[in-house]
């Protein structure tokens with residue numbers, strides 16, 4: 001079997017198109033422009049790229065983008081004061097603090113200072129609790145993107161066996177909750193899971209989010225299963241020349257693609273969906289703030 005490739009780049013472009021159409025209608029019919037504030041502390045090169053990309057795509061779909069770039073040694077007090085300002089600003093419907101933060105800042109404290117209604121990353125403890133109890137919340141962007149691709153590929157997910165490999169607060173746990181909400185039978189596997197290969201082989205859906213390059217191989221996959229690879233790992237690629245690198249996922253693509261029914265590539269799979277879903281979440285937050293109907297198909 002050779003798997004169908006789930007093209008996250010093309011899917012993300014469609015999501016952005018839908019967001020842009022909805023934003024145009026909001027402006028025309030309600031005179032409202034959604035606004036997203038992105039806060040970056042420090043100069044981590046990867047974070048700078050992601051923040052630039054978020055700002056560019058926000059403007060491209062017709063929203064207002066507010067970028068706040070702070071010094072690496074910004075105090076917690078100053079960062080919290082900025083979040084208070086953004087919470088109170090009616091032109092800002094979504095707020096996110098790019099992660100990881102420099103070590104002297106308490107990530108939980110910072111994230112929990114964001115107004116939950118503006119928490120477009122879905123990381124605030126209130127949103128975590130709402131999602132965990134199956135209530136309306138802001139949903140973390142990467143798992144939301146995975147869910148959209150799975151729903152598009154399978155139609156209904158009801159009754160499918162899903163194994164989520166990885167138990168992070170940002171991907172593994174919210175992904176498991178979303179799959180549960182769509183009536184999958186869900187298992188979370190992690191570094192201490194016994195016979196993890198055999199467990200994955202029972203799954204109709206495997207979501208790999210462990211941050212270990214190419215850990216999941218084809219012999220872990222049930223023939224015809226869907227493999228969603230959340231990992232983004234840069235590894236040495238001597239075959240491309242000295243000092244060269246390449247991106248790989250948490251799944252060994254070639255061997256998994258031989259067995260799976262469908263698979264997301266890295267790059268070009270889950271990654272692009274993360275920013276597309278951030279835009280969708282900002283639109284959702286704006287609609288909720290103004291008591292307007294939420295965009296269909298862009299929420300969990």
Ligand SMILES: Nc1nc2c(c(=O)[nH]1)N[C@@H](CN(C=O)c1ccc(C(=O)N[C@@H](CCC(=O)O)C(=O)O)cc1)CN2
Pocket residue numbers: 050096097098099100121141142232247266267268269270271272273274275
């Ligand atoms: N506040 C947040 N911080 C971080 C998040 C997040 O969702 N919220 N996620 C990641 C980084 N991230 C967005 O912020 C992100 C990562 C990767 C991609 C992406 O499109 N990746 C490409 C490959 C990019 C490359 O060439 O390096 C792909 O997979 O095709 C988008 C967004 C951590 N921090």
